[in-house]
Amino acid sequence: MAKHKKKRSRERILERKAGTRPGSIAVPSEAYKPRFFLMSFTETFLDEQELPSYDELIKHVKAKPEARHWIDIRGYSDQAVLERLLVDFSLHPLQIEDVLNDYQRPKVEEFGDNRLFIITRMLRWSPEFKSLDDVQLSLFTGANYVLTLQSDYGDCLDPLRERIRIGKGVIRQRPTLYMAYAMLDVVLDYYFPVMADIGTYMEDLEQQVLREPSKNTLSEVLDLKSELIKLRRITWPQRDIMTELLRLDETTIPDSLKVYFRDAYDHAVQLIDLIENHREMSSSLVELYMSTVSNRMNEIMKVLTIISSIFIPLSFIVGLYGMNFSHQDPASGKVFRFSMPELYQPYSYPILLGLMSILILLQIYFFYRKGWFRSF
Known part of the structure; x- marks a missing residue:
């Protein structure tokens, strides 16, 4: 739940001790047991399964060197698995540290052999708590694989999995870097339903403000403003990710693929525009609340004034006689x-x-x- 995640994020920050050696692998206390998913495919072949252990995962990857692999590890409570990832995929300890820091700012880094390390955030609107629920997704690209790590078991990438299963589009024909783009694109696409849900919620709040303004309504509006600030803090780096990817030379990202990242960049810009509009609307809701409360107070004072005005001459007559x-x-x-x-x-x-x-x-x-x- 979103409220629980906020509490866990504060606890996560407290768990990080000052002076800890950079690159230290410190598994969070609330981390889930890892689950290992693998999708191996070519244009004509697909093998999808959940494997019981990390050893089985690596065994299946090495058994199909000609295929492209989506290695998906969900949950990272096993420190031994993380240490083996460092060796098997030639990762840097600082990168694993960023993965474990589940509230890392979205970013992109280029490392050895034109590989990429990307951190993005998946969003979901919680109707129950009226708040954002965000989960970090970490991607590592390789010559024939994309490695993803996330803290939760659920994600928003099922549409991409379905496209791979049915061979829709060119995803099974393109290099693995295209699959990394597709993941970022799906993550950004899920921001739009979140924005739509927030817009619907703002319309409901507007009706509450007009019909029955209360301190609880004002509290909900202020909470929404803080959620929009959080959303803005997440979305702006998403645009920066696309900008940095477009600046990479052709040896890392060919020009034939950059056109897709430009499309994702356009989506990020559209999201930022929507967020700014929603922020302005939330500020307008606060002003509308103050205006509505003031108008209602004026109506009350008008009634009291009329009543007082009627009884003033009556009080004079009664007092006189x-x-x-x-x-x-x-x-x-x-x-x-x-x-x-x-x-x-x-x-x-x-x-x-x-x-x-x-x-x-x-x-x-x-x-x-x-x-x-x-x-x-």
């Missing part, structure tokens, strides 16, 4: 009490009530002519 005066005669010492003479008239009470009712009606008519009731 409730006055009594007294006078003490200096000679006799008697106290004389005086009150208004109209209070003793036969119909003074109903006349006074009628006068007060007429005042109320006149005030209501005045407020109505001024248009103060139109917004109620």
